[in-house]
Amino acid sequence: MKIRQSGMPDMEYWNNFFDAPRIIEKLFTNTPPGNTIEFGCGYGTFTMPASLHTQKTLYAFDIEPSAINSVTELAHQQHIFNIKLQQQDFIQHGTGLTDESATHVMIYNLLHLENPGGLLKQAYQLLKPNGVLSIMHWRSDIETPRGPSLEIRPTPEQSKKWLESTGFHSIQKIDIEVYAPYHFSYIAIKGCNNQVKRALNSKNI
Numbered sequence: 001m002k003i004r005q006s007g008m009p010d011m012e013y014w015n016n017f018f019d020a021p022r023i024i025e026k027l028f029t030n031t032p033p034g035n036t037i038e039f040g041c042g043y044g045t046f047t048m049p050a051s052l053h054t055q056k057t058l059y060a061f062d063i064e065p066s067a068i069n070s071v072t073e074l075a076h077q078q079h080i081f082n083i084k085l086q087q088q089d090f091i092q093h094g095t096g097l098t099d100e101s102a103t104h105v106m107i108y109n110l111l112h113l114e115n116p117g118g119l120l121k122q123a124y125q126l127l128k129p130n131g132v133l134s135i136m137h138w139r140s141d142i143e144t145p146r147g148p149s150l151e152i153r154p155t156p157e158q159s160k161k162w163l164e165s166t167g168f169h170s171i172q173k174i175d176i177e178v179y180a181p182y183h184f185s186y187i188a189i190k191g192c193n194n195q196v197k198r199a200l201n202s203k204n205i
Helices: 011-015 020-027 047-052 065-077 116-126 156-166 193-203
Strands: 036-039 058-062 083-087 102-108 127-138 169-174 183-189
Touching: 020 047, 020 127, 020 183, 036 047, 036 116, 047 058, 047 065, 058 065, 065 083, 102 116, 116 127, 116 156, 127 156, 156 169, 156 183
Parallel strands: 036 058, 036 102, 058 083, 102 127
Antiparallel strands: 127 183, 169 183
């Protein structure tokens, strides 16, 4: 299932919007050792630098065969061998990975989909306790050269509320403006097992 308004420009133009290595460095600072999961690898803009901050395997998913082929070739050219790519409709069918299989999950430029809560819940389930979720999205307070319509973009405030309602804590807005002037970003932590139980009980889930 493709998300609404999900078209991509050519790779060179797209990559000009981000200083991806610097962004990843900031977002991965406090990630425990383990696996990474990336929802929607696209051209591999963030896949490549994230793989360098992943001590085990980076599982990268995309619905587009062309994206998987492109990132496969890029990883080969850069001699990066800890990336496992899979063409998958992860929105409808999940990743096929077991719960608590990663210490970092990446959701970049996807939260304008129809059911962002479902994707955040999936990320939560895939994270180990104390694992890190990083999100990034196009800003809605300014006009940008690309991105979905302003009216369907999440605001930082909305995004934070979604993270809170999913069960994440230690939610922190990360300043990436110098590296991605058209985007905002958050990191959030999945609680340890006792914190999770208390959160679920308080919500009567």
